[in-house]
Amino acid sequence: MDKNYNRLKELVALYKDAMVLELKGLVEIPSVTDRREEVEKSLDYALDLGERLGFKSRKELNGEVGVIDTGEGEETLGILVHVDVVNEGDMDKWETDPFSLVIKDDNLYARGTLDDKGPVISSLYALKAASKLSEELNIPFGKKVQMIIGTREETEWSDIYEYVESFSLPDYGFTPDGEFPICNIEKGVASVKLRLPFGTDERISHLSAGSASNVVPGKSVVIVDGKEIVIQGKSVHASQPEKGENAIMKMAEELISLDIKGSPLLSVAKLLKEYFEDGEGSGLGLRSESEYYEGEFVHRNIFTPTVIEADKESTLITFDIRYAYGTEFKLILEAFENLAQSYGGKVEAYQDLPPVYVKSSKPFLKAFADAYERMSGLKNEFVLAYGGSYAKAMPNIVSWGPIFPGDPDTCHEENEFISMETLVKMTEIFAAAIWDIVTGSDSYK
Numbered sequence: 001m002d003k004n005y006n007r008l009k010e011l012v013a014l015y016k017d018a019m020v021l022e023l024k025g026l027v028e029i030p031s032v033t034d035r036r037e038e039v040e041k042s043l044d045y046a047l048d049l050g051e052r053l054g055f056k057s058r059k060e061l062n063g064e065v066g067v068i069d070t071g072e073g074e075e076t077l078g079i080l081v082h083v084d085v086v087n088e089g090d091m092d093k094w095e096t097d098p099f100s101l102v103i104k105d106d107n108l109y110a111r112g113t114l115d116d117k118g119p120v121i122s123s124l125y126a127l128k129a130a131s132k133l134s135e136e137l138n139i140p141f142g143k144k145v146q147m148i149i150g151t152r153e154e155t156e157w158s159d160i161y162e163y164v165e166s167f168s169l170p171d172y173g174f175t176p177d178g179e180f181p182i183c184n185i186e187k188g189v190a191s192v193k194l195r196l197p198f199g200t201d202e203r204i205s206h207l208s209a210g211s212a213s214n215v216v217p218g219k220s221v222v223i224v225d226g227k228e229i230v231i232q233g234k235s236v237h238a239s240q241p242e243k244g245e246n247a248i249m250k251m252a253e254e255l256i257s258l259d260i261k262g263s264p265l266l267s268v269a270k271l272l273k274e275y276f277e278d279g280e281g282s283g284l285g286l287r288s289e290s291e292y293y294e295g296e297f298v299h300r301n302i303f304t305p306t307v308i309e310a311d312k313e314s315t316l317i318t319f320d321i322r323y324a325y326g327t328e329f330k331l332i333l334e335a336f337e338n339l340a341q342s343y344g345g346k347v348e349a350y351q352d353l354p355p356v357y358v359k360s361s362k363p364f365l366k367a368f369a370d371a372y373e374r375m376s377g378l379k380n381e382f383v384l385a386y387g388g389s390y391a392k393a394m395p396n397i398v399s400w401g402p403i404f405p406g407d408p409d410t411c412h413e414e415n416e417f418i419s420m421e422t423l424v425k426m427t428e429i430f431a432a433a434i435w436d437i438v439t440g441s442d443s444y445k
């Protein structure tokens with residue numbers, strides 16, 4: 001290995017303890033997206049760290065977005081991250097305090113360690129390592145590096161959309177908010193809220209599950225004839241619901257088995273069973289014919305109920321939808337509207353983030369691939385990302401890291417963690433990619 005890459009590894013090793021300490025400080029701020037005061041504290045923490053590491057930092061859009069800059073040149077490498085997190089989920093399932101960093105078996109446990117505060121710290125120290133090597137060798141950055149820090153990634157993305165409309169954008173870059181190797185294709189991410197005219201009654205007086213639209217609920221609660229029934233599932237990120245157990249679908253099966261005739265909520269349970277049992281949209285006529293688009297693996301359309309709440313008048317169900325590149329969202333929306341109308345209900349709200357496709361032949365992706373193979377010893381591939389990331393917001397941005405092949409994905413789960421090995425290894429990879437691009441004489445567009 002070239003001595004410069006060895007030096008980057010040495011620098012990352014020197015920064016390891018500082019990285020853990022800064023991650024500890026960052027995760028101790030409970031910056032759940034709707035807790036705006038805490039989110040701003042988290043943003044301030046990241047911007048302050050950027051300045052302490054020798055970079056310029058600033059707030060934009062009334063504190064909705066933070067920016068950390070360094071380097072000079074005509075091209076800009078972007079790194080898109082976020083400091084907001086999903087809520088704690090089921091506190092009974094946490095083995096540690098979700099907002100206190102606990103190191104156990106060389107793993108770092110806390111909400112946000114994997115999504116996305118660990119990658120925030122990693123990216124900053126990767127930039128620091130590249131900057132330090134630049135100083136040691138007296139080789140100035142020939143390109144700019146800009147870290148853009150969002151604060152509403154886990155909800156409606158109003159932060160990053162306004163930024164895109166208001167400021168010049170990086171020429172290319174990555175968001176460490178997915179997995180390795182390079183995810184140049186992302187599924188579309190949408191949510192639909194379906195309002196049905198079926199409410200609680202004397203027999204079924206309560207029904208609820210879920211707290212976030214992009215999390216498979218791990219628990220549902222229904223009260224039948226005055227008796228509370230708690231149904232346990234397994235909470236996971238909604239991008240790959242098959243890894244968990246959906247407590248809403250288990251609740252539907254329970255109600256159907258009880259066969260409470262005449263209860264309006266029985267109709268809700270049967271609707272869920274009929275239209276969403278396979279999770280692939282067969283009941284809606286939206287099951288993908290193929291998992292490939294022009295030879296590229298894009299998977300299938302996936303439909304997951306994630307939040308449900310019934311009152312005396314109606315039931316509101318939120319669906320998380322991950323749709324394959326080549327599928328049009330308007331067809332999905334039409335199918336939900338038709339379903340709602342057939343039951344006398346309506347689509348109350350919806351959001352859509354389109355799929356991503358970036359050609360793997362782009363020069364900046366070659367630099368990313370080389371850095372990955374050189375620093376990890378693993379072979380690069382171009383793969384599909386199941387989740388949604390800020391890559392959807394800007395052109396020529398891919399999802400890259402932090403989860404390595406074979407590693408568990410605990411994003412949005414209770415007991416979220418990142419391993420020490422992952423934290424260090426991805427920092428080495430990012431440092432090498434930054435170094436190659438900012439010191440290279442060629443264009444990477």
